[in-house]
Amino acid sequence: MKKHFQFNNNDFKGPVNLPLTMGSGQTSQPAWLEQDGYFQEVILVEDEPCLVKIKCESKDVEGSLDVEVESPQEIRLKAIQNEIKDIFGLNDDLNRLYELLKEDPKLSPTVEFCRGLRLFKAHNPFECVISSITSANNSIIRWNRSIRQIKEKWGDQYQFSSGSFYTFPSPQDILNVPEHELEELELCGGEKDLDECIDNLKACGVGYRSSYIKQAARMVTEDLDLNEIARTDYEEAFQTLLQIPGVGPKVADCILLYGFGRDEAFPVDVWISRIISHLYFPGEKIKPDKIRDFGRERFGKYAGYVQLYLFHYARKSGLLDELTPRR
Numbered sequence: 001m002k003k004h005f006q007f008n009n010n011d012f013k014g015p016v017n018l019p020l021t022m023g024s025g026q027t028s029q030p031a032w033l034e035q036d037g038y039f040q041e042v043i044l045v046e047d048e049p050c051l052v053k054i055k056c057e058s059k060d061v062e063g064s065l066d067v068e069v070e071s072p073q074e075i076r077l078k079a080i081q082n083e084i085k086d087i088f089g090l091n092d093d094l095n096r097l098y099e100l101l102k103e104d105p106k107l108s109p110t111v112e113f114c115r116g117l118r119l120f121k122a123h124n125p126f127e128c129v130i131s132s133i134t135s136a137n138n139s140i141i142r143w144n145r146s147i148r149q150i151k152e153k154w155g156d157q158y159q160f161s162s163g164s165f166y167t168f169p170s171p172q173d174i175l176n177v178p179e180h181e182l183e184e185l186e187l188c189g190g191e192k193d194l195d196e197c198i199d200n201l202k203a204c205g206v207g208y209r210s211s212y213i214k215q216a217a218r219m220v221t222e223d224l225d226l227n228e229i230a231r232t233d234y235e236e237a238f239q240t241l242l243q244i245p246g247v248g249p250k251v252a253d254c255i256l257l258y259g260f261g262r263d264e265a266f267p268v269d270v271w272i273s274r275i276i277s278h279l280y281f282p283g284e285k286i287k288p289d290k291i292r293d294f295g296r297e298r299f300g301k302y303a304g305y306v307q308l309y310l311f312h313y314a315r316k317s318g319l320l321d322e323l324t325p326r327r
Contacts, residue, residue: 001074005081006057007065007090014094015061017116018054021088024312025140027132028122028258030147035162038068042158042165043123045083048073049167051160052084061116070160086261089118097305106279107306110313117312119304121258125226127168128259133212133246135254142205149204153177174217177201179210212246219244230260237262249292257304266295266303274323275314 032039038053053068122128155166178200201210241252257265
């Protein structure tokens with residue numbers, strides 16, 4: 001099955017900037033690979049593999065989106081379109097968001113810096129859990145590379161006209177993966193040298209997070225129903241995610257925002273703490289949990305977008321440099 005279609009301006013509200021969205025480091029998944037102007041990745045739609053290739057029709061962020069899809073099976077076009085809309089936040093009304101941002105003088109400068117930036121949501125909540133854990137205290141480039149290596153080593157491979165693509169391995173598959181070189185060496189019965197042991201989590205560059213990844217996979221397999229998290233109220237879901245090793249408040253909010261579309265999430269790390277303190281509480285020392293409460297209460301259902309826009313604006317405007325303590 002191969003299909004080609006477009007999302008036109010009347011299919012979504014506000015601008016779309018795919019390169020900006022892809023490069024913004026959102027922890028739902030690694031950025032999709034770019035080839036021939038298209039961003040592309042395999043996703044599961046109605047449990048069938050579907051290669052999605054998407055690009056902006058022009059450099060104008062107000063323009064339409066061109067989409068090509070390919071699958072070995074027939075999949076309903078509406079189901080594919082709905083999944084793509086969800087992943088790229090095309091159901092979000094950015095025009096309304098910009099109205100709200102412009103009402104606050106502290107937020108209004110973010111609009112032009114971030115025009116067309118949309119939430120990049122997970123098509124696989126478990127991948128989002130592991131991506132978010134791996135992203136903690138890590139660079140965007142490194143955690144993207146690590147997650148891609150995990151997919152290529154232990155995910156399901158699918159061959160399409162533009163190459164090989166991999167889904168993220170299941171929690172049970174992760175449980176069967178050695179955590180480090182010594183465990184791999186033990187499992188192979190000494191048939192390899194230690195420097196030949198590269199089929200383990202640590203070899204993917206996740207460092208100390210390898211233990212957290214294994215424990216998260218075990219919890220999701222034995223104790224934690226991710227589908228149930230999607231149905232619970234926000235605070236209960238937040239507290240449940242905190243039980244996963246390697247998941248603190250910021251990572252839990254990232255999982256809720258990018259993995260479950262809970263737009264009221266307000267992930268707080270050291271940078272967001274500094275930005276919010278600088279803008280709204282100058283001269284005060286505000287704890288991260290108070291920053292989180294402030295963000296959720298003040299920005300409501302747009303909290304996730306405000307956090308995303310503030311961080312990108314601070315990076316590109318030089319504000320982060322201003323807020324970095326001098327040694």
